[in-house]
Amino acid sequence: MDDHDHSHPHPAAADEAPPGYYEIMETAIRELLIEKKLIAPGEIRRQIEVLDSRTPALGAKVVARAWVDPGFRARLLTNGRAACEELGISFYDDTQLIVLENTDKVHNLIVCTLCSCYPRPVLGLPPDWYKARPYRARAVREPRKVLSEFGTEIPEDVEIRVSDSTAIQRYLVLPQRPAGTEDFTEEQLAAMVTRDAMIGVVKVNLEHRIDS
Amino acid sequence: MPIPFPAPGLNVVKALGEEPAFKAGDSVRISVRYPVGHYRVPAYIRGKLATVDAVMEPPAVNNEEEGFGRNAGCKGHYFRVAIPLTALWPGYAGSLLDSLRIEVFETWLERV
Structure with a gap:
C-alpha cells in the first residue's frame, strides 16, 4: 500500500458530464432487458471480457503461422474462419473470414464503407480512423492516395484490391513476409506483424520489429 | 470413403434458390433500387457491371431481412464480385489494374 492520502484534488478519471440521449436510452433498454430476465447483468460484462481478449496479437499469430507452415497457409486462404478456429481463436458470431494474401502483384486493403465491419474475433476493436468517414469514403475512391498518407507506396504495376465488407464476410490481410527473416522464429515473426499491416495500410517492415 | 452426393441412383431435384444463381466468371449488374430501410449494398456500386469472383459458401441469411428480425427460410448465396x-470512378487516377471486391446478396444481382 502507498501512503497517498488524497489531500489534494484529482482530475476526473472519466467523463462526468450528464448522460446524453443515447446513453440514457441504452441504460433504459439494458435495465428493461434485465428486469424482464431476457439477459443477466453478468452477460454484458462477460461479452466485454470476450471483446477485451481479442487483440491484434491474435491476428499476428495467425499470420506468423501462415508464414512458417505452408499447409496452414493453404487452409487459411481456403477458409479463414476454420483455420483461425484451429488455433483456438473462436468466432462468437456468424461472420466468416476471407484472408487476402498480398503478393508481388496484388496489394489488399480492407474497409467497411457502410459502418465499421472488422475482423473483431482476430483483431479486436477497430482503430478510430477505420470507423471515421474520411477513411471509409476515400479507401474505395482513392486508395493509392490514402496508402501514401500511411507512408505506403505501391508500384503502378501492382493491383490495389480494395475489399469492402458489408455483410457476413470479414477480411484479414495476409501481408508479405519481409526478406531477411528466414532465420526468425514464429514468435519473432509474430512480433513484427502490426494491426495496420493486417488492415493493409502498411507492409510488414523489418525495421518495425519489436524485439522480445 | 466418402459417400458421393447425391448417392448414385437418387434423383434429387433441388429447390429454387438452393444452387447459386451465378458462378465465378459470370458478368452481373448490381441492381439500381432505393428501398426504404437498412440495406447492405452501398449506393456507389448500384447499377455497375461486375464480374463474379467467387460464390460464398455456405449460403447465409439475407442480412437485410435479418436487420428487421426476419430470417426464417431466407438463406441464399452471397457472391464476391470484382x-x-x-x-466506379470517372477519372480514377490510379492503375488500370486496381479493383474493388465486395460481396453482394443474390437478390441484388442481375444477369447480364
Whole structure:
C-alpha cells in the first residue's frame, strides 16, 4: 500500500458530464432487458471480457503461422474462419473470414464503407480512423492516395484490391513476409506483424520489429 | 470413403434458390433500387457491371431481412464480385489494374 492520502484534488478519471440521449436510452433498454430476465447483468460484462481478449496479437499469430507452415497457409486462404478456429481463436458470431494474401502483384486493403465491419474475433476493436468517414469514403475512391498518407507506396504495376465488407464476410490481410527473416522464429515473426499491416495500410517492415 | 452426393441412383431435384444463381466468371449488374430501410449494398456500386469472383459458401441469411428480425427460410448465396476502380470512378487516377471486391446478396444481382 502507498501512503497517498488524497489531500489534494484529482482530475476526473472519466467523463462526468450528464448522460446524453443515447446513453440514457441504452441504460433504459439494458435495465428493461434485465428486469424482464431476457439477459443477466453478468452477460454484458462477460461479452466485454470476450471483446477485451481479442487483440491484434491474435491476428499476428495467425499470420506468423501462415508464414512458417505452408499447409496452414493453404487452409487459411481456403477458409479463414476454420483455420483461425484451429488455433483456438473462436468466432462468437456468424461472420466468416476471407484472408487476402498480398503478393508481388496484388496489394489488399480492407474497409467497411457502410459502418465499421472488422475482423473483431482476430483483431479486436477497430482503430478510430477505420470507423471515421474520411477513411471509409476515400479507401474505395482513392486508395493509392490514402496508402501514401500511411507512408505506403505501391508500384503502378501492382493491383490495389480494395475489399469492402458489408455483410457476413470479414477480411484479414495476409501481408508479405519481409526478406531477411528466414532465420526468425514464429514468435519473432509474430512480433513484427502490426494491426495496420493486417488492415493493409502498411507492409510488414523489418525495421518495425519489436524485439522480445 | 466418402459417400458421393447425391448417392448414385437418387434423383434429387433441388429447390429454387438452393444452387447459386451465378458462378465465378459470370458478368452481373448490381441492381439500381432505393428501398426504404437498412440495406447492405452501398449506393456507389448500384447499377455497375461486375464480374463474379467467387460464390460464398455456405449460403447465409439475407442480412437485410435479418436487420428487421426476419430470417426464417431466407438463406441464399452471397457472391464476391470484382469491379475495376476505373469503372466506379470517372477519372480514377490510379492503375488500370486496381479493383474493388465486395460481396453482394443474390437478390441484388442481375444477369447480364
